[in-house]
Amino acid sequence: MSVQHMSAAELINTDVEKKSLFPLNMWYVAALSSELKDKPLARTILNHQIVFFRTSDGEVSALEDRCCHRALPLSLGTIENNGIRCGYHGLLFNGDGKCIEVPGQGKVPRKALVSTYSICEQNHLIWIWFGDENTQEPTCTPPEYPVHNNPEYLFDGDVYHYEAPYQLIHDNLLDLSHLGYVHLYTIGGNAKLHMTAETKVESDEKMVRVVRHMPDSVPPPTYTAAYPFKGKIDRWQEILFKISHLEIWTGAVDAGSDSLDNPNRDGFHMKGFHGITPETETTCHYLWTMSTNPKHDPEETAKKVIEQTRLTFDEDKVVIEAQYKNMQNFKNRTMLDIHVDVAPNRARRIIESQLT
Incomplete structure (x- = not known):
């Protein structure tokens, strides 16, 4: 039976092998704007563990929820004016995922980075982009509401x-x-x-x-x-x-x-x-x-x-x-x-x- 002609009941009961588990190259709703205040927000989306946070200038960022030092979730840290500070050893990361401070150490290692996600805040909603391996950058704007x-x-x-x-x-x-x-x-x-x-x-x-x-x-x-x-x-x-x-x-x-x-x-x-x-x-x-x-x-x-x-x-x-x-x-x-x-x-x- 062709998958394109399956009913909902048949699709639910049929295992179909696919390369992707979810549709990609599109925006998903990540959060309501009202959720992001003075604390980090941890949320797993499409099997990606992500931390969202809003800095004092109102900008929202989304990073992989893992400190590159000892893997503590960054969502257990604290928000500062210019980024999010890990709650284990205090590494400070900006919205671009770059570590900008290692407490007690003058030089920040070049590899002190965490992955970032493309997001957009509009109409009191926060959207996040998920692309395939060839489309990591957004190719369109999120839907308007x-x-x-x-x-x-x-x-x-x-x-x-x-x-x-x-x-x-x-x-x-x-x-x-x-x-x-x-x-x-x-x-x-x-x-x-x-x-x-x-x-x-x-x-x-x-x-x-x-x-x-x-x-x-x-x-x-x-x-x-x-x-x-x-x-x-x-x-x-x-x-x-x-x-x-x-x-x-x-x-x-x-x-x-x-x-x-x-x-x-x-x-x-x-x-x-x-x-x-x-x-x-x-x-x-x-x-x-x-x-x-x-x-x-x-x-x-x-x-x-x-x-x-x-x-x-x-x-x-x-x-x-x-x-x-x-x-x-x-x-x-x-x-x-x-x-x-x-x-x-x-x-x-x-x-x-x-x-x-």
Whole structure:
């Protein structure tokens, strides 16, 4: 069977030999800007152990998390004005990975270097470049996410660590039919409506787009807590998948008050950014933010939306990690596909096509 025509279930259950474990020559989400303050941040990404730090001038650097002297993780050290100091013998490294001071020794050895990574901070996100052996320098800029800089929206977020492969989170986010079952008390709503909602899926070699409209529905708890709807609502869910991240725009207007095809529609908006970054083959980081457009009492309303979002993602985490654990318990069992798996299948094919 050709790999390009495999379903998600078949891809999960098939070992395919590839030169690379993850897509390369692209930017991945490394951290939220808010994570980098006065302490180093240790994070393993694509099996690379990396330390991130911000110096007093606001610049962010990323180095291999290993002192070249006696191999202590640099993330156990301290940040100074011009670099990061190892917590074992005090070697000081600048953002270029060069040792600029050895305490008690006038001359710094030429080989006192650690590997560096190309990073870019924009839109309150920190991106890191991973290239193949022939493409170590970035060949493009990271994706833009201007929502974080839009004054009409307030946002916050968090970072989760998953004991599960990153593509299981892709599957979850591309198939919002699960909302009525997993998120009954937050963003869920009528389960039957979610399963039968008309879904449009389009894709190319780099992206998958999903659009679902649910007119004349009962607003779920998160929506009523955040927005003064008059009664039933016309609800939308629009998902854009890219290998490095997903953008999910959900929301609603009072039923019949605006067209769901209007890109500037009014009502309650939740614009989610979902950076799904592999840690290893079996673990990953989930870096998310939620932006919303409160009309009344903005700060308090945004706080409610973030709290409800966090509860929702907590629920997803329980399900996905339990799913993967059971997949390991039943390794020789196959899985089938149903009608809601169209978008996840296409996303998996895109990733498979990038493994060279």
